[in-house]
Amino acid sequence: MYRFIILLFLISPFVKAQSGEVKTYTLQCTDGKERPYVVYTPKTNTNKAKPLIIFLHGAIANPEINAAPEKYALRSPMIALADAADAYLLFPFGQKGATWFDSVGTEMVMSEIEAVKKQYAINENKIFLSGFSDGGSGTYYFAMTNPEPFAGFIPLNGNMKVADMLGEEELFIENTNQKPFFIINTTADMLYPLEQITPAIELLKSINPNVVFHSPQGNHTMEYMDKEQEALVNFINSNTKKTLTHIVWETSSTNPKTISWLTVAGIDTLAPRQQWHSPAKNTRIWNNKADLGIKKQNMTTGGIKVELFKSDTATAKRLGIKEGDIIVALEQDTINSPFATMMYTAKKRAGDSISVSLLRDGKTITLKGKFNKGYPYSLFKRKHPSAKTEALIEDRKLYIRTSRVKFYNIEKKALPLKIKGKVLPFINKT
Numbered sequence: 001m002y003r004f005i006i007l008l009f010l011i012s013p014f015v016k017a018q019s020g021e022v023k024t025y026t027l028q029c030t031d032g033k034e035r036p037y038v039v040y041t042p043k044t045n046t047n048k049a050k051p052l053i054i055f056l057h058g059a060i061a062n063p064e065i066n067a068a069p070e071k072y073a074l075r076s077p078m079i080a081l082a083d084a085a086d087a088y089l090l091f092p093f094g095q096k097g098a099t100w101f102d103s104v105g106t107e108m109v110m111s112e113i114e115a116v117k118k119q120y121a122i123n124e125n126k127i128f129l130s131g132f133s134d135g136g137s138g139t140y141y142f143a144m145t146n147p148e149p150f151a152g153f154i155p156l157n158g159n160m161k162v163a164d165m166l167g168e169e170e171l172f173i174e175n176t177n178q179k180p181f182f183i184i185n186t187t188a189d190m191l192y193p194l195e196q197i198t199p200a201i202e203l204l205k206s207i208n209p210n211v212v213f214h215s216p217q218g219n220h221t222m223e224y225m226d227k228e229q230e231a232l233v234n235f236i237n238s239n240t241k242k243t244l245t246h247i248v249w250e251t252s253s254t255n256p257k258t259i260s261w262l263t264v265a266g267i268d269t270l271a272p273r274q275q276w277h278s279p280a281k282n283t284r285i286w287n288n289k290a291d292l293g294i295k296k297q298n299m300t301t302g303g304i305k306v307e308l309f310k311s312d313t314a315t316a317k318r319l320g321i322k323e324g325d326i327i328v329a330l331e332q333d334t335i336n337s338p339f340a341t342m343m344y345t346a347k348k349r350a351g352d353s354i355s356v357s358l359l360r361d362g363k364t365i366t367l368k369g370k371f372n373k374g375y376p377y378s379l380f381k382r383k384h385p386s387a388k389t390e391a392l393i394e395d396r397k398l399y400i401r402t403s404r405v406k407f408y409n410i411e412k413k414a415l416p417l418k419i420k421g422k423v424l425p426f427i428n429k430t
Contacts, residue, residue: 056131100138190346350374
């Protein structure tokens with residue numbers, strides 16, 4: 001899978017932004033390393049408690065932390081949204097080993113949110129998680145594994161399948177507990193074709209009715225932000241975190257988890273599944289993405305040098321391309337950028353024809369053939385048995401049912417209203 005790596009330059013530690021201010025802090029993470037985070041204060045800086053937007057960056061597999069976090073923040077299209085929504089904006093910075101999909105990275109983000117709540121006047125009922133590319137995929141991961149502090153989620157050019165592939169914990173859509181989403185994926189995204197994204201969104205909509213999905217024209221960029229700004233501001237203004245009266249939580253992880261007033265403290269996945277505990281919903285998606293199958297390539301004089309294939313069945317290798325060949329053209333597309341192969345394959349689909357011109361031993365060779373075949377895949381892999389809890393407050397009574405859950409706890413002070421009597425099993429619900 002391709003990753004964009006954006007190189008930025010250092011600037012001063014405290015910078016006046018276009019309208020507000022940015023400031024950098026550091027946090028010591030659970031792996032012992034200190035990492036920066038940047039907070040943007042909008043132009044209407046008053047003591048009034050404001051919403052907080054957290055923005056997760058892309059290219060999370062980069063082994064190095066961003067060398068210029070404030071410059072990255074200042075260039076972000078999210079600045080304009082923060083000003084328009086009169087919201088603080090938090091930029092966490094992750095890297096390989098501290099990603100949006102592992103315990104180090106997720107605990108880092110949650111700790112930074114807690115720190116910002118102490119450092120700034122934050123409306124704790126209006127905290128929104130967003131992100132682009134890997135950050136958009138990370139937004140889905142948090143929504144299904146750590147949804148508690150958030151009023152809503154704004155994944156931008158993300159992919160639920162990426163969250164499933166990279167995440168340490170298995171994912172269950174019901175864990176979003178009907179919290180609102182504003183999702184954007186573009187029509188010509190070279191990394192995540194829209195036809196592979198929409199089935200996942202439809203599955204989410206079938207379980208969570210509070211989903212807005214926009215698909216503006218564009219590639220794997222945030223060029224749509226100006227046009228989408230009004231709708232995004234309305235989403236932020238109209239959604240406030242509410243204490244849940246109906247909670248569903250499913251997990252295969254042994255990590256204790258608190259969702260509103262319910263804590264699932266221990267599970268036993270070796271126990272039999274209760275009859276009401278049906279297998280979680282999933283969907284099959286057709287992968288029709290054209291893939292040259294080149295794992296490593298470098299821009300060189302005259303074209304792109306092929307260094308390594310993904311496998312022996314890679315499209316490029318089947319065509320007869322060899323390691324060391326220099327690709328100079330793809331049909332009529334000349335090679336003038338290290339992203340030329342990506343731009344070309346984005347216009348193709350699995351099984352389409354392909355023509356590659358290359359240099360080998362000083363000679364120009366043209367090879368023709370077909371791209372890889374398409375194949376179906378499941379959105380969620382879910383290799384392990386899961387435990388599930390459902391809790392419902394109705395008529396001032398609390399009903400709970402569990403499957404493979406050993407321990408749970410109810411925080412009575414956090415309940416939205418005073419409950420009559422003891423906790424009741426669902427079987428007594430009439």
